[in-house]
Amino acid sequence: MASNAHADRLILTHGSSGSFSFKTACRLVRGPHMHVQQHLPHVLKFVWHSPGLLPRVRLFLWKIINNALPIGGTFAAKMGFLSPLCHVCNSGSEIATHALFFCQFARSFWFASPFSVRFESMPDDPTMLLFHVTSILQGFLFTSFANHLWALWKFRCKHICEGAPLIVDPILKMAEYYNRLSRITSNLTIPKPLRHIWTAQAPNLHEGFNCFVDGSFISTGSAGWAYLLLNGENLIQYELQSGESLSAFEAGLKALSLAVKTAILLELNACSFFYRLFSTSANHGWKTGSRNMSMAVL
Known part of the structure; x- marks a missing residue:
């Protein structure tokens, strides 16, 4: 190209200035999933600061957000299953949102639960779905929702790997047990x-x-x-x-x-x-899941 003032130059139409920038390139690569990345910090912060959330439940939610659950075609291949469809209802592709919210048994479980959230009107992306849930359920309600989600996942894994029956009542009882543990951890303070x-x-x-x-x-x-x-x-x-x-x-x-x-x-x-x-640190709290928790004061 010519180097004079009136020479032609490349203009990147995806940016406001027309020049190349790393941020613009990242947005271009992310494409239609950019709105998901915008809500990701909010969801992660909400999960981290939820009162009384047990460590395993917190890690479970992190796996849902990052699509790290052992589920889908890769899990089916390792377990020797012939079909990558849902192993409970056998009617849809086995992804995290289908297994935990849109499966026929999952719908019956959430219908029997104390929550009145309609998941049919929510997106299939796990981050966006949890973002909508966090906007509806606040405080300990979200903690209880996460405990129900964790109990459903545990019983579902037992059904697939061990052949245990899927019954709604035991799952609800286990979720209530986790709710009691969450109330314990959320009310722990040093006297x-x-x-x-x-x-x-x-x-x-x-x-x-x-x-x-x-x-x-x-x-x-x-x-x-x-x-x-x-x-x-x-x-x-x-x-x-x-x-x-x-x-x-x-x-x-x-x-x-x-x-x-x-x-x-x-x-x-x-x-x-x-x-x-x-631990020999003098700045410790009792809340579980935090690196500042210490039981030495017992």
Whole structure:
């Protein structure tokens, strides 16, 4: 091309300036799925900040958004299935939205659930569908919805891999069980006496469990140990038991046993449990799924 002022030049019509830019090229490559990418940060942020969402359920939602579920033609080939269609209703292509929302059994499950969301009017893309759901269900309602989704997925996998029967009532009971666990995790806070001790004396891995009963705790007039109780509403309550002559080792063993029971309820793996048990950080919360959670204050 000529280099004078009136020479011809290439104009990229997809940009406002007519010149090439990396952002314009990315938009051109994404094409019609650009609107999905715009809603992706909102959905991920909503999932991350949902109150009481269990770690496995949070990871499950992340897999749905990123199309990482073991489903479809690739899963059928690995399992030795001849047809890539839905293995429950055998009437549609097995994708995440069909298996969890549009399948005949999934529709009957959502009809029996406490939610009145009509998924037929929502798009097939998982991110867009969850974006519409987050605009309808807020707070703990979305957490309950995610628990129902997780229970449906678990029973569906058992039906395909183990031949277990698909019945709506057990799935609803399991979803309600996960709702109770979510209420527990969303109401966990560090009590003030323990928070004072936790800041004054952080636990040390080499000192065993002497941190559970220390001098500052006894000087307040409440020589005892802190433990967790579940009341009738399945919420965590903290009680301070005084008047018991317990050594630091005995108190530590009791607190450790309760910590293991709580970890089982929260479905923590071994690595997460021991990290939270022996962490020496002073800025810890009790909410599950967060890297700031610590069970050492037990």
